[in-house]
Amino acid sequence: MIFHLLLLMLLSDVGKSSASNITALEKQIFHYIDENQNKFVQVLKEWVAVESDSIQPKYRQNITQMIEIAKDKLQALGADVCIINLPIHQQQDDQNSALPPVILAELGKDENKPTVCFYGHLDVMPAKKADGWETDPYILTERNGNLYGRGATDDKGPVLAWIHAVEAFRLQNLKIPVNIKFVLEGMEEAGSTGLEDLIKNENERFFSNISYIVISDNTWLSKSTPALTYGSRGNACFAVTVEGGVKDLHSGAAGGIVHEPMSDLIALLDSLVDSSGHILIPGIYDDVSCIVEEQKKQYEPIAFNLTEYKADVGVTTLLYDTKEDILSHLWCYPSLSVHGIEGAFHEPGIKTVIPRKVIGKFSIRQVPDMNLTTVETQVKQHLRDVFAKRQSPNKLTVEMTLGAMPWFADSREPQYEAAKKAIKKVFQKDPDMIRDGSTIPIASMFEKITKKKVMMFPIGASDDGEHSQQEKISRYNYINGTKVFASFLLEISELHKD
Incomplete structure (x- = not known):
């Protein structure tokens, strides 16, 4: 109980040191999010309980169930939701399997506002307690401020943070400052089968008027410093x-x-x-591509603890022993x-x-x-x-x-500037500007087909353990991630007014 009181105080204190930069509207929204954080955790618990494993075809029906749950959630906020059925997919040994549908949803059609499109996925990697989990992976368990469960950080938690950010506007009868669209699929962990054709088919309709595509499907480089990602291998x-x-x-x-x-x-x-x-x-x-001096300079302010990183990876020795060498070989x-x-x-x-x-x-x-x-x-x-x-x-x-293919973005573009401002308000610090050593095919796929700007906007910490036996997201990141997404919508709107 004492821990939860301290955590609530910490969450409610976010931004006090920079209160002059936070608008009255943001204070109202942040207060709503704080007051409803237990409800938001409960919703995440309900979502984690659905074993939406896309790797094993026998669980595909669970993904369809997850799609329906998300559809109801979005419709309750007033979104126009379209369920797109994908074709039958042939598996190995000539076995055919129905692919789960994809959600295309939108809120707002004001031509004078920018349109932000959020992509997320509702499927998860396989998990069972016998793999080494301390708790049932499909029962969200809170321990020491962390919410443990399969999909907590990859990607159900971030998806819900975006939905809750919209809720903070809608349920308080506040105007959403942008048009917002959602693309939610259920096959990302299995290679996003069928999604590329869907994006091509919808490129002249659903994706035609969007300004930015935002993806929240990776993590920070550290446990405590937020990050924005502008490239992946x-x-x-x-x-x-x-x-x-x-x-x-x-x-x-x-x-x-x-x-x-x-x-x-x-x-x-x-x-x-x-x-x-x-x-x-x-x-x-x-x-x-050569690593230019400008690239090296971006490493300097990045919060990177070598000892902490080795502990997260689970090794005692790395091939390189400086931040610059490690980040260069991981990203470049x-x-x-x-x-x-x-x-x-x-x-x-x-x-x-x-x-x-x-x-x-x-x-x-x-x-x-x-x-x-x-x-x-x-x-x-x-x-x-x-x-x-x-x-x-x-x-x-x-x-x-x-x-x-690898993906690379210009971190000086408007969506990154808006995200930096939102992060500064909510987390009271500037974000690390990072690249990701892993591969995020959906980013380059979206950019190649739609010709729109893509940004990776994570809220999970480096120790969240996506795909691991103890996957989690902290309550702090989940709730403040919701705040930062709401603030981002306001900031991107203001940039378009200038």
């Missing part, structure tokens, strides 16, 4: 297959007299990257990671078998101005050259199984 995923004879072999009967596919594959994977993280594929760095240089080998024996104990076919899986995170087609060509040629030197009779196949 792309990703090229590869499968390299080595196939030998017609069957698995006993190592006692054939070991030492056959060309083993596993030995070939290990040699191929070992040729990709050295122990310092440098990619060994010829030409891979040729198109990488490509990286190559080996993810697994399919076909190899992996159960406890030992199975003395030579597998006839093995598949190695790896990915390359790309940065501007790398080209997907060029990367694919370089990887395939390199692996063929290495394989040829082994003079193996086995069959080699290399396939790029997934490709997503």
